[in-house]
Amino acid sequence: MPRLKSATDLETRRQEILARRDPDKPCVTICSGTGCHAYGSEKVAQTFAAEINKNGLKEKVDIRRTGCHGYCERGTIVVIFPQEICYLRVKPEDVPEIIETTLTKGEVVERLLYEGEDAQRIIHEGDIPFYKHQSRIVFGPNRFIDPKSIDDYIARGGYAALAKVLSGMTPEAVLAEVKKANLRGRGGGGFPAGMKWETTRNAPGEPKYVIVNADEGDPGAYMDRSLLEGNPHSVLEGLTIGAYAIGASQGFVYVRQEYPLAVENLNVALEQARDYGLLGENILGSGFDFDVMVHRGAGAFVSGESSALMTAIEGRVGEPRPKYIRTAVSGIWGKPSNLNNVETWATVPLIIDKGADWFSSIGTKGSKGTKIFSLVGKVNNTGLVEVPMGMTLREIIYDIGGGIPQGRKFKAVQTGGPSGGVIPESLIDTPVDFDELTKVGSMMGSGGMIVMDEDNCMVDVARYFLNFLSEESCGQCVPCREGIYQMLKILNRICAGQGRSGDIELLEEIAEVVRDASLCALGATAPNPVLSTIKYFRDEYKAHVEEKRCPAGVCKELISYYIDPEKCQACLLCLRNCPVEAITGGKNLIHVIDQDKCTKCSACFEVCPTRFGAVVKLSGVPVPEPVSTGTEVKRKRGGKSE
């Protein structure tokens, strides 16, 4: 492939690619993001290839494996163009029917379509409620592009922003545009990217470095992963534009080793970009030289912290260092180094392409553009969603997420990952905005959003995050290492029914010191899950400590399962499903749980038919004396209990 020597060359290449492609030719796109891959998307793709061959359609139909579409709940997702027919939960065995009905006859397979309210079927992907309320400006292209094909990216106007910058904008003008757009870092802190770029640009010292932070490590969050896997060129294009504005000739992508597909697609993208002359020396004939190295992280959460990440790139242990000189001024090997996360970099080409005014017309006063969230937990539609800043949590959870499954009651949403906090129902109309989320005691973070219902215990939630952080603290500074450990011990004993009076206050006391005294942001934000759950759910803590009761019925040591002898119909279901044979009884005999044997696995509770409702969960009250063995059941008659 000859290198592109100018912006005109790039446009010519784009026209050539488009000329080779017939927009009316059917194309089967199969989501091959990590979520769908786990559902078996590769098998679906291979079946499509084999069946299309078998039906002699090879010349008439294209197949494309694309990046993540975001609706991970319903994978494997298959979209057929040009009509944009969207099939959900596609299995290999569905493929022959799709080929026969859709590709041959031009009709839709009803049963694979999205089923909306009133059993109405929805054909087009964009009309599905999950997608309809989103603004997928950064994440949207994923579904049209084969991440391993630079031509797919260029065909959609990719690298045009870079060409625009290199052929007609000064670095100062690029910087001014990004500053004007008021793009804030999507990695957690929300620091204005343009200001950071300017600091690095003006800092003394050469060379300067630009870095992509792809060390996403929040439990349940995978926005950056899906973007890097699904559209790696958008990140590289943004990075190259940033390098030009800052005056860097070397870039790094710090990506987790645990993201093998992201590493693979990124390396393919780098090779292709180099072949096309979009990386390397004299990019697009502009005289600007820039190349990128991939650094694979070894799986430490703390390495997402800027100074730790840079220390790791230097080849040392990825631990934060105290910094009163910012990494933007003194980073890798003491040189000015600008770090932004995947999503921030991927947003840059859009700002250049469509202008700062367009970008800043989206969002709120202080938070511009869109944000991708990983919507998970107790919500009907789990997946990745991209919404304009300022949308309320309620809209995200109910309009896009489809509400809470099984009609349960919403309790709280946790945003910002382990460094964030929980937001209770009373604040569900809070807009997603860097400053608003911080105001209510949580944070934007990188975009984790875990929805919780009435069955989630808030003390247990705090304990979960602290457990994560205690394992991920690097351990060099005392407040983070010892403080998190002691907070976790207190939470463990509260959940185990060993809570002492004064424990809640002690938690707050430690939390404040850990927040104020820790060396890096990991420690400084670690108390957030504890402080925010205490702030909004203090009564739940008190119930654990004072009454030894877990209101949500989660903490095993505080609950007991009991079979109501008045309601038991001796159906044997719970007895057969108990994995530890803790239930005695028999045909016509009331079932009884041996409390000493019971492991509180909840199996009996779940299998007991709703119409009986005999197995109950007790917390904070003593378990009634069991009926004597061999007592016969009282049958329900005529729907009335006696």
Add this chain to the structure above:
Amino acid sequence: MSKVSLTINNQKVATEEGTSILEAARSAGIDIPTLCYHEKLAPRGACRLCLVEITRGQRKRLVTSCVYLAEEGLKVETEAKSVVRIRKMLLELMLASSPGVKAIQDYARRYGITRSRFDIEPDFCILCGLCVRYCNEVKGKNAIGFVGRGTQRKVMFFPDIAAEECPKCGECFPLCPTGVIPSNYALAKLPHFTYDNIRL
């Protein structure tokens, strides 16, 4: 080198530019507690005991005095209420993890901490890292280092280097505030543990 003058606890202190607040304070006879500081080593800011409150304009903030450099006109409070609250908690936490270490006992007494509200789980090493950093920065040998993270963090001799270097050096032993490094080394020197005996 030019001079800068700052105010520490209402006392005017003049010092060379590039001096940390901690060094400036100590040169003026003001003691700030530290566990991980050593004049021969690059400051690490790990023990957090040396936090002080600085005021610039109207803005107060906490900084690590071993790392933060003295600035002209800076106002520093080494025993501000916000600082003492933190030191007390840190010492209480360390009394639980390293109750037998004299340096910690002394500081705890100074700040009126007599007992810890946390369960005592004694460990000798306080993870100050003086030995590790000395071996790395001054000796350039890396015979000793940190292993693991979080509460699993440990200081360990790397046998192949330690067997070669430590018998002729031992300079980190007097730096150890707990005595655990020399005693571990002595243990490792017991006949059946020596590297020579393992070597076949």
